[in-house]
Each structure stands twice: as structure tokens, then as C-alpha cells.
Amino acid sequence: MNNIKLTVSHAPFWHDGDSLFKMNLNIMIATLPAVIFGIIQFGAPAVGVLALSLSSAMIWELILNLISKKKLSIGDLDSAVIGLVFGMMLPAISPWWLVITGTFVAVVLGKMIFGGIGANPFNPALVGMAFLMLSWKVFFDFDAAYVNYEFNFTALAPLAALKFQGVSEIAGLFPTGDLLMGKQVGAIGSTFGLGLIIGGIYLILKGYVRWEIPVSFIAGIIVTALCFSMANPDTYAGPGIHLFSGYTLFGAFFLATENSSSPVNRIPMLLYGFFAAVMIILMRNIGVYEDGTVLAILLLNVVNPLIDTIRPKVLGKGVNNA
Amino acid sequence: MIKRSFFTLAKPRLNYDLVEPDPKELESIPIPSNLILLLNESIDGTKQALVKEGNTVEKGEKLRLYNESTEYTISPVTGTIATIDTFSDDFGNNATYLVIKNDQSQTTKANSTTYDLKDDIASADEYLRALPGAPPLKTLANDDIKIHTIVITCADTDLLSTTHQYVASKFLEEIKQGTQILKKITRVPKLCITVPENLNIPGGFDSIQVFKTALEYPSNLPAMILKDHLNMVLPAGKTPEDLGICFITAEAVVSLARAYKTKSAGFEKILTVIDKQGTQHRVKATIGTPLRRIFNTFSIHVNDQDRIVIGGPMKGFATYTHHHPVQPDMDTVMIQDRDIIPQLSDNPCINCGKCIRICPVNVPVNILVRYLEADQYEEAADKYDLESCIECGLCAYVCTARIPLYQYIRLGKHELFNLRALETANE
Numbered sequence: 001m002n003n004i005k006l007t008v009s010h011a012p013f014w015h016d017g018d019s020l021f022k023m024n025l026n027i028m029i030a031t032l033p034a035v036i037f038g039i040i041q042f043g044a045p046a047v048g049v050l051a052l053s054l055s056s057a058m059i060w061e062l063i064l065n066l067i068s069k070k071k072l073s074i075g076d077l078d079s080a081v082i083g084l085v086f087g088m089m090l091p092a093i094s095p096w097w098l099v100i101t102g103t104f105v106a107v108v109l110g111k112m113i114f115g116g117i118g119a120n121p122f123n124p125a126l127v128g129m130a131f132l133m134l135s136w137k138v139f140f141d142f143d144a145a146y147v148n149y150e151f152n153f154t155a156l157a158p159l160a161a162l163k164f165q166g167v168s169e170i171a172g173l174f175p176t177g178d179l180l181m182g183k184q185v186g187a188i189g190s191t192f193g194l195g196l197i198i199g200g201i202y203l204i205l206k207g208y209v210r211w212e213i214p215v216s217f218i219a220g221i222i223v224t225a226l227c228f229s230m231a232n233p234d235t236y237a238g239p240g241i242h243l244f245s246g247y248t249l250f251g252a253f254f255l256a257t258e259n260s261s262s263p264v265n266r267i268p269m270l271l272y273g274f275f276a277a278v279m280i281i282l283m284r285n286i287g288v289y290e291d292g293t294v295l296a297i298l299l300l301n302v303v304n305p306l307i308d309t310i311r312p313k314v315l316g317k318g319v320n321n322a
Numbered sequence: 323m324i325k326r327s328f329f330t331l332a333k334p335r336l337n338y339d340l341v342e343p344d345p346k347e348l349e350s351i352p353i354p355s356n357l358i359l360l361l362n363e364s365i366d367g368t369k370q371a372l373v374k375e376g377n378t379v380e381k382g383e384k385l386r387l388y389n390e391s392t393e394y395t396i397s398p399v400t401g402t403i404a405t406i407d408t409f410s411d412d413f414g415n416n417a418t419y420l421v422i423k424n425d426q427s428q429t430t431k432a433n434s435t436t437y438d439l440k441d442d443i444a445s446a447d448e449y450l451r452a453l454p455g456a457p458p459l460k461t462l463a464n465d466d467i468k469i470h471t472i473v474i475t476c477a478d479t480d481l482l483s484t485t486h487q488y489v490a491s492k493f494l495e496e497i498k499q500g501t502q503i504l505k506k507i508t509r510v511p512k513l514c515i516t517v518p519e520n521l522n523i524p525g526g527f528d529s530i531q532v533f534k535t536a537l538e539y540p541s542n543l544p545a546m547i548l549k550d551h552l553n554m555v556l557p558a559g560k561t562p563e564d565l566g567i568c569f570i571t572a573e574a575v576v577s578l579a580r581a582y583k584t585k586s587a588g589f590e591k592i593l594t595v596i597d598k599q600g601t602q603h604r605v606k607a608t609i610g611t612p613l614r615r616i617f618n619t620f621s622i623h624v625n626d627q628d629r630i631v632i633g634g635p636m637k638g639f640a641t642y643t644h645h646h647p648v649q650p651d652m653d654t655v656m657i658q659d660r661d662i663i664p665q666l667s668d669n670p671c672i673n674c675g676k677c678i679r680i681c682p683v684n685v686p687v688n689i690l691v692r693y694l695e696a697d698q699y700e701e702a703a704d705k706y707d708l709e710s711c712i713e714c715g716l717c718a719y720v721c722t723a724r725i726p727l728y729q730y731i732r733l734g735k736h737e738l739f740n741l742r743a744l745e746t747a748n749e
Contacts, residue, residue, distance in 0.1 A: 003643070004624055004625065004626055004628075004644060005626050005627065006624070006626075006627070006628060006629060006630055006640070006641070006642055006643070006644065007627050007628065007629040007640065007658075007660065007663055008412075008629070008640045008641070008642045009629070009640055009663075009666070009726075010412070010639070010640070010726060010728065010729040010732070011631075011635075011636060011637050011638055011639065011715050011718075011728055011729075012635055012636045012637070012715035012716075012718050012719045012728060013629065013631045013635045013636075013638065013640070013656070013658060013663075013664075014481075014635045014636070014664065014719055015664035015718075015719060015721075015724065016719055016720050017664070018676075018720065018721075018722045019722065019724060020669060020672065020722060020723055020724075022722075023674070023722050076669070115670070116670070117669065117670065117672055118669070118670040118671050118672035118673060118723065119670060207676070208674075210675055259672045259673045259674045259675070260672055260673045262673075264673060264674075264675030264678045264688055265675075265678060265686075311684070311686055312684040313684065314558070314683055314684045314685055314686075314707040314710040315545070315549065315555060315556070315682075315683035315684060315710060315712075316545075316555055316556050316557045316558045316560075316683065316709075316710045317558055317707060317710055
């Protein structure tokens, strides 16, 4: 008998062809409109921050892989996405050590010590951001950051202006159209609202972002901001400025939707997105932070395992004799 | 292979293949010189064997290993037994295979052994279990299982396969006769038949209730037929037989009709063979024919690291040898070239939720797999619905992390079964 060595494995024998690499590559592609706009707006320093952030995140994972003697896992691009998303949240003039410290916290403390991809309870990029924001608050003052830049629009960070000057003072300074088109001061990747929306829709259509989270997130922003604004229009701004400034849209499409730290069932997804947005507006309107996106999403990451237990009944459960 | 489309907001649709409107005649594979028969019983050296190497067998002779054996097979040829050995399946269950050397001249000359078939299920079970299509006579003859509905399947359960549909469109009369026989011998009050909704069968099925099944996978799986057409929910961990529903393939019904007509068994199994290019060939091969013979007929070259899939791309199994014989329940054989075999991984679950969206019965696969990876089978069953899985394989098909989810689930069920058996034994 001439014996051929066949491949023996188990069903199913087909696969839809998707992989972690493809998923992460698509997320990176989806960030491109916002990233390119950020680079055009903020120039070479933005390129430097993004490149350093992306590469240092991958190198941290590589180092951890080598230390823990595990299979090298940077090929799945997961830490590249963390690095990119992290870099997009930084001001363009961030010093190199800030970026590297941030990616260390994001990749090592946010992801690798929990066991790597899929095991992180929080969005790693947000862990890094929260760490930096609490430690070196001064670098996240966007007004101070771009002091040497010349812009052809109001060079004030909208949310900071809103917080410290009040609604009446900033009236007319930030037309929604300008905010949407990126005519605002902010982090490298979070200013170009339209680009973020395009990227987000791309990911939703590709099936890599579950539509429930961004939709309920945006709904949460609009509903909560509207409630505040209707209750006291002199103190609280309407939904427009909340939605199109700060990290809001970036959070809706790229932060809150991080797979491992967000729910997967429909009702939990809607709750998660909505309440993350509610928390953001509460922090902005009542809390001490100008932009609560980072902390609000981290907070909802904590709630995620609990709310994700709300799930549809399984067929055949609890039926003992039909 | 069906790939992910560019936009995948909606879950992917996998549709069943339909048999072509006027199917060609079957390609007949000549009876080979050596046939391999499988017996679902392991060899026990302490018992006095009934079959020995060198024994001669008649066409249609019933072969059992031992006197008290309940399992049997029927020899499709006249010849001598060349080898008896152990065969293991992928879960390590042992069976026995017999290689029968075909005496060509005797086989063609001889008529098949005739049986004393009466109009009761016991006599059918006595001789006809190994008919093409593998009629579930053992279940039907078992007094402990009360079957009240028989579902005849003309809709193939797995993707790509069109064997049942072919039988339905070609042998309608015999299905009707077989149904009458089935009714008479089993005395089961209700018989139904499943037909794909887009398949037009001229003439129809007279008085039998027809279930038009949807085109989308997995609507032809037993649990889905129960849910969609019989308004029954299959409880977790139960089989349709536990609820009194028995599934029988259209081919088995045709075989029964022929067997009762001639009082002897038929041996020609209808198969859909899918080559590396995806072309379908429909063949008629004697049970026991090694698959290699069929591949040779169609000049399909099987190379190292290719994969031979028996039973369809979603629910089938891969065999480790191209000598694997044609069996009574083998409807589809598919060859995959080594280059198109998708790679699996040992990545952990990333919680992307694709499995949750595609699961037809809402099993929380993302949590379940974490328990299964940690060998926590009891918890997996109690809290995360391991036993509710209807084994369609869709979760593993879409898994971004390429985790062998379906295999984890099957292993989990298998281990759970063993655990429970151990517990019962200890009580």
C-alpha cells in the first residue's frame, strides 16, 4: 500500500478567511483619514509621535514576548493598533519619553500582564492614556501644546474653553461644521470628525466594529447633552460641541469598541455605549475633567463583564420535556 | 471555499447547494477486488470469533464478530476475508474492519442472499441495517425508544452535498413505496418529508406532509427542523430520538423499498464527490469500495497533506487514509488541496462577538470556549450551555482568532459524557 500522509483535522473544513492580522490591518486602514488629516494639520511632529508610538508599542510587546519566552505575537498587529490609537490621542508636540512611557503602560500593564491579546479587561490604549493624564496633566493642555502653531481657526481647545469660560463666552467660536472638518485644536487623530466617522462606518461595514456600540454611544452623547442643555442653556452646551470635539467620536468608533473590553450581546452593547456616553457628559458638565472620555470608557470597561451576562435565552434551555 | 465578502455587516450567508434540474445518470464505479467493511464493535480476544481470516463469505451474508454481537454488516460480494483488524476513529473509539477479497466471477454470477423479511420492524432490523443510506432500524426496533414521527430527509444536512436531493428527484416512486413500507413495519403514525424550498419535485409526495426547508445553512439540521417545522424545542443534551422523532434519509427509504421488493439487500451507495476544483461528480459505488478507487476514476490526485473530508465541509470528518471505504451513511466526499486548507491557531478568544452573532441557538460561545480551554466541562454545561449546541460549526467558520471552536465543543461534550458516565458508575 502506498501511504499518503493526509492532513487530518476537524470540522468545519472551511473558514471565512478572516484573521487577527486582517482585522487589525483594517482598523489601521480605518484610522487613515483622521491620521493623514492630523499629519497635515500638525506637521512633522505628529508623524514623529505616531511613528514612535506605533513602533514602541510593538517593541514593548516583542520584549515581553522574549522575556516570557512565548511565541512572538507582534505579527497579529494588535500592539500596532494599540500604539496607533494611543498616538492618535496625544498632542503632536508630546516629548518622546511621554510616548514611550505611555505605550509601556498601555502594552505591558494594559495588555501583556493580563495574558496578551483578548485577555485585557480594559482598553490598553486607554490605560496608557489615563496613566499619562493623571501623571503629567500639563502635557494634555492642548492650548499650551500648540502655542507655536499658526491656525486659521480658533486656536482654543473647545472643551477646555467650554469648561473654563462658559457657554456664553464661546458662543459662535466653534461652528459645528468647522469642528466636523477638523478646524479645532486637539490630539493628532481626534480632531477630524468626518474622517473618524468615515473610518468608523468602514469598520462597521466590514464587520469589525459592532454597530450597536458607536450608535448607542452617539445617542447617549446627544440625549444626555440635550437634557443638560435644555435644563440650563446658560451653563451647559448643546450636543454639537460635545459630539464633535475632544475624544468623543474617536471614543465612539475606536476606543469603546475595543473587542476584549466591550460586550458582545446586543442589549449589553447598547447599554455599554449609552452609559459610557452618559458618563462622559456627566464628567464634562459636572466633574472636574474637560474631557472625560478616557475615564468614562475605562469605567464602563469595568462594568462590561457584568452587563454582558444579559444575553438571549439559548434554544433548548430549561425545556425538560417538549 | 466561501470567503468573507468585502462588506460583512450582516452575518455571512451560507446556502445549501441545489441539485441541478435534470441530473445526469450516476457514474458507476466497478466493484473493486478488495472491499473494506467496518463493524462498529471492537475486537475482543477472549471471545470465540465467528469471522476469521480465510473464511469465505457469500454476497448478502450477514457478518458478526461474535455470537452475542448486536452489530453486524452485510458482505456486498462473494469472496474470502483477507484481514481483520482494529480501526480507531477520531475520538479513539475502536471499531473493526474486515478486508474482503472479491471473487469477481462468483460475485457477478451469484444472486444476493435472500432474507425472510416480514412486515415488522424486527425482521427489517435483523437484515437491513447496512443498506445504503443506513436506515436507523436499530433505533426504530428499540422498544425503549418511542418514536412517533419519522422525518424523511430529501434536504441534505451539510453544505455542498446534493445526494439526498438527487435521490428525491430521481427515485420519487421508490420513496413513496418505501414510505408505505416504513409505515407498515414501524406503525409510526406520522411521517414527514423535508425538501429544500427551491427544489421542485414534479408530482409531489401525495399524502405525506412536506416541510419546505430554507436555503440557508443550518436550516436542515435536525434541531432546526424540529424548531422550524415541528414546533418543538430540542432540550439541551437531548437527541431528537429522545423526543420521539427519528430522521431517515431519502436514500435509506429507497433502499428499504428495493430490499422489500427483492427480499435481499442492495449495496450501491450514491455519493457526491467534490474534487479539488469544486466540481461535483455523482457516483454509485459498492459499499466497502476504498475511496482511492473513486478518485482514480475521476483522475483526482491525492497528494501529501491534502485533506479528504467525508460528510461535507461544516460537519464532516477528515480521514487519515485514502483507503477509507464507502460506508452506508457516506453522502459526500470532498478533497481539499493542501494550499487551500485554512490554518487554525492557538490564539485566545479576542471577544469580537462574531460567533455570538452567527450562532443559530444563541450559545455564548465566547465565554464557553474559555471554560472549555480550561477543561471546565461541568461549568461549561451548567452555566454556558455547552449541551445546547446543535453542532453546525458556524462559530469556528467565522472565528477571527481561528480557534477550533467546534472541535472544543465536541471534545467538551465527549468529556462531559465520560465524566457523567464515571459519576454514574461510582454511585
